[in-house]
Amino acid sequence: MNRPASEPPASDAPAIDVRGLTRHFGEVVAVEDVSFQVQRGAIFGLLGPNGSGKSTIIRMLLGILPPTSGAAYVLGHRSLEESELIKPRVGYMSQKFSLYADLSVRENLDFYGRVYGLEGERLAERRAYVLGLTEIGDYEHQLAGNLSGGWKQRLALACSLIHDPEILMLDEPTAGIDPVARRHLWDLLFELSGRGVTQLVTTQYMDEAERCTDVGYIYLSRMLVLGKPDQLKQLPQVSPEGTKRYELRIPKATEHLTGLRGMHGVRDATLFGETVHVLVDESLRPPQLIDRLGLEGNDTRAREIPPSLEDVFVTLTANAERDTTPPEEIDLTETAAEPAESEPVLEAETPPPPKTVKGKTLAGLGAVLVKELVHIRRQPSTLFFMLVIPVMQTLIFGYAIDTQIENIPMVVFDMDGRQHARELTSSFVNTRRFRLEEHVLDEDSFHRAITSGRAKVGLRIPPDYSDRLVRGEQASVQVLIDGSDSQVATTAQSTANLLGLSLSIQMARAKGESLQVAPARNETGEGVLPIDVSTRMLFNPDLDSSHFFVPGLVGIILQLVTLFLTSFAIVRERELGTLEQLFVTPVGRMGLLLGKLLPYAMIGFVELLLVLTVMVYVFGVPVSGNLALLLVLAMLFMVCSLGLGLLVSTLSKTQLEAMQFAFIIMLPSVLLSGFMFPRSEMPLPIYLVTFAIPVTYFIEILRGVVLRGADLLDLVPWIVGLSICCIAVLWLSVMRFQKRLA
Numbered sequence: 001m002n003r004p005a006s007e008p009p010a011s012d013a014p015a016i017d018v019r020g021l022t023r024h025f026g027e028v029v030a031v032e033d034v035s036f037q038v039q040r041g042a043i044f045g046l047l048g049p050n051g052s053g054k055s056t057i058i059r060m061l062l063g064i065l066p067p068t069s070g071a072a073y074v075l076g077h078r079s080l081e082e083s084e085l086i087k088p089r090v091g092y093m094s095q096k097f098s099l100y101a102d103l104s105v106r107e108n109l110d111f112y113g114r115v116y117g118l119e120g121e122r123l124a125e126r127r128a129y130v131l132g133l134t135e136i137g138d139y140e141h142q143l144a145g146n147l148s149g150g151w152k153q154r155l156a157l158a159c160s161l162i163h164d165p166e167i168l169m170l171d172e173p174t175a176g177i178d179p180v181a182r183r184h185l186w187d188l189l190f191e192l193s194g195r196g197v198t199q200l201v202t203t204q205y206m207d208e209a210e211r212c213t214d215v216g217y218i219y220l221s222r223m224l225v226l227g228k229p230d231q232l233k234q235l236p237q238v239s240p241e242g243t244k245r246y247e248l249r250i251p252k253a254t255e256h257l258t259g260l261r262g263m264h265g266v267r268d269a270t271l272f273g274e275t276v277h278v279l280v281d282e283s284l285r286p287p288q289l290i291d292r293l294g295l296e297g298n299d300t301r302a303r304e305i306p307p308s309l310e311d312v313f314v315t316l317t318a319n320a321e322r323d324t325t326p327p328e329e330i331d332l333t334e335t336a337a338e339p340a341e342s343e344p345v346l347e348a349e350t351p352p353p354p355k356t357v358k359g360k361t362l363a364g365l366g367a368v369l370v371k372e373l374v375h376i377r378r379q380p381s382t383l384f385f386m387l388v389i390p391v392m393q394t395l396i397f398g399y400a401i402d403t404q405i406e407n408i409p410m411v412v413f414d415m416d417g418r419q420h421a422r423e424l425t426s427s428f429v430n431t432r433r434f435r436l437e438e439h440v441l442d443e444d445s446f447h448r449a450i451t452s453g454r455a456k457v458g459l460r461i462p463p464d465y466s467d468r469l470v471r472g473e474q475a476s477v478q479v480l481i482d483g484s485d486s487q488v489a490t491t492a493q494s495t496a497n498l499l500g501l502s503l504s505i506q507m508a509r510a511k512g513e514s515l516q517v518a519p520a521r522n523e524t525g526e527g528v529l530p531i532d533v534s535t536r537m538l539f540n541p542d543l544d545s546s547h548f549f550v551p552g553l554v555g556i557i558l559q560l561v562t563l564f565l566t567s568f569a570i571v572r573e574r575e576l577g578t579l580e581q582l583f584v585t586p587v588g589r590m591g592l593l594l595g596k597l598l599p600y601a602m603i604g605f606v607e608l609l610l611v612l613t614v615m616v617y618v619f620g621v622p623v624s625g626n627l628a629l630l631l632v633l634a635m636l637f638m639v640c641s642l643g644l645g646l647l648v649s650t651l652s653k654t655q656l657e658a659m660q661f662a663f664i665i666m667l668p669s670v671l672l673s674g675f676m677f678p679r680s681e682m683p684l685p686i687y688l689v690t691f692a693i694p695v696t697y698f699i700e701i702l703r704g705v706v707l708r709g710a711d712l713l714d715l716v717p718w719i720v721g722l723s724i725c726c727i728a729v730l731w732l733s734v735m736r737f738q739k740r741l742a
């Protein structure tokens with residue numbers, strides 16, 4: 001049966017032709033050298049216990065999982081390289097319910113119809129057909145997530161049939177649904193078979209295998225047996241010559257199982273509900289069996305039975321478990337019966353695998369776009385998160401982040417108490433940097449005020465302060481500063497030093513005036529300081545810290561929201577299994593990506609306008625430069641940020657992982673982009689890293705346009721940097737985002 005994998009099938013080829021297919025996941029062998037064929041119109045049942053490799057085979061057939069070796073042909077096309085030719089002709093229903101729970105039955109059907117290129121009347125016609133076939137019409141406007149298990153499966157089947165596929169691949173379609181729903185589903189499969197649809201169905205249920213035209217049994221990643229159910233039951237391994245099979249209906253069958261298995265002449269005994277199927281030597285008759293079990297004849301009944309498929313698989317599995325060498329595949333299919341010589345074996349000239357066929361890259365864009373908009377409409381939390389939260393964040397952080405340090409609590413221990421000392425205290429308070437928290441009268445209270453945190457600064461005025469000043473001697477005052485908050489401490493220290501200096505200069509000038517000596521004089525003859533440094537504050541004359549922070553905040557919030565939402569939007573689909581379902585459709589890679597990202601880009605833009613409005617009207621930070629230029633550059637940044645979200649989604653399998661990756665990106669964006677701390681103060685290696693952070697450029701652009709009125713020319717270096725980041729991020733993320741699972 002194993003033909004060379006590289007030899008493509010003939011034009012009258014079977015619908016599915018699998019040759020030596022193998023797939024390893026690291027150490028795990030999921031599928032090992034599996035070969036089989038499915039003829040057109042057949043219902044091929046792929047049977048096997050959990051983890052035997054059934055789903056992996058289907059994924060390789062659909063071209064979303066590359067095989068480690070071997071090949072598969074579907075409708076004459078190589079499953080991996082030509083998967084885009086296969087996808088429009090195949091319907092797939094995955095094991096897990098993977099439709100959109102927040103879309104109605106009709107919206108799900110329309111979405112899949114559009115992804116397969118159906119529009120207008122053709123879509124309406126196919127929708128009506130599959131709704132009728134699966135009898136789900138009554139639920140047309142119900143949300144898919146609210147359907148019961150059986151109806152969900154019908155909807156999944158309807159979606160997989162919407163584009164009129166030639167082949168249907170169903171991965172455990174009846175798992176988890178009740179027997180009546182199972183029967184209905186199988187009736188449908190028979191009807192489809194009658195209409196010529198080839199079906200590959202995986203199942204764990206033996207009764208379902210009996211309904212298939214052909215079955216293959218997979219055990220521990222290998223195909224153990226292949227053939228029609230009736231042929232398999234006649235296998236000599238299952239009913240060896242000189243044996244008979246009986247069904248024993250005995251009371252407490254489980255208790256007698258071990259006894260039966262150990263009995264001389266009994267080859268095998270398996271429990272089937274309340275009965276036991278025994279395979280015995282012909283010479284061992286049922287009465288003898290019953291007798292040996294010590295049972296009364298009238299409590300028991302025995303009848304000879306042909307082997308069921310379950311008997312076949314149980315026997316073959318037991319044989320495979322006994323045998324340590326890999327089991328030989330038993331192939332009873334018609335092609336296997338052909339003489340081996342009739343199959344051309346190409347040795348020297350094996351044609352190379354065909355080049356990968358690329359699908360239409362933008363296919364399905366409209367369908368995905370509409371679907372995303374419906375998702376957003378159905379989940380107001382997304383809109384809340386994208387529009388309301390950023391405005392609230394801007395308001396809260398804009399007010400909270402204030403770098404101007406004022407009102408530092410101060411304790412005063414004035415041991416002098418006279419006018420000079422009181423004036424000194426007032427001078428401290430008048431700077432507005434310090435707020436008089438309390439006056440204390442002893443050393444212990446003075447220290448306790450600081451250690452308890454009530455005061456950050458302590459001013460101790462000695463008892464002889466006024467006397468020394470009057471005598472013209474140097475008077476010392478002590479200022480104790482709590483250094484635990486370095487920013488507060490340095491501000492307090494420099495203010496205290498400057499205050500001391502300025503008071504001293506005032507006194508010196510007064511003294512100089514009275515003595516008619518001065519270091520320098522102005523035009524009116526007044527004594528002044530020799531050097532006058534005059535400063536003028538541009539752009540932010542009041543030194544209002546919100547002017548500096550709020551524009552940066554706009555950039556940070558824009559990145560935060562777009563990054564999280566886009567990465568989550570894609571990873572959620574991966575987690576739910578809907579992404580896998582999309583991969584097997586002809587939706588183009590760019591169609592899928594743009595369809596998912598564009599709605600978030602649009603909302604992001606509205607969010608930007610809102611946050612800018614808050615900046616201008618609430619914080620009074622006007623846009624000094626060109627608003628249009630700012631919006632265009634903001635869009636460039638948003639594309640970059642959406643690209644980052646996409647990159648995160650390609651790195652993560654779960655939403656939790658996505659969250660962790662998003663945080664890894666957000667932290668340097670907040671701490672190293674210059675939003676909080678000046679980049680020029682950072683050590684060189686970190687400073688260089690800041691150039692790899694897109695929001696660094698955007699914050700420079702924002703501050704440039706908003707605060708300094710910078711124009712395009714002023715911003716060229718930042719625009720170039722942002723563009724390079726944007727191209728790099730998009731290239732990396734689009735390359736990583738493949739329509740494959742691995």
Ligand SMILES: Nc1ncnc2c1ncn2[C@@H]1O[C@H](COP(=O)(O)OP(=O)(O)OP(=O)(O)O)[C@@H](O)[C@H]1O
Nearest residue numbers: 025028029030048049050051052053054055056057
């Ligand atoms: N992406 C993956 N990474 C690692 N191992 C995998 C992956 N996919 C499947 N496997 C492993 O390959 C083996 C076959 O899995 P597969 O899902 O194909 O089995 P199955 O027969 O479909 O079982 P089930 O019905 O329980 O899904 C299992 O051991 C599984 O853990």
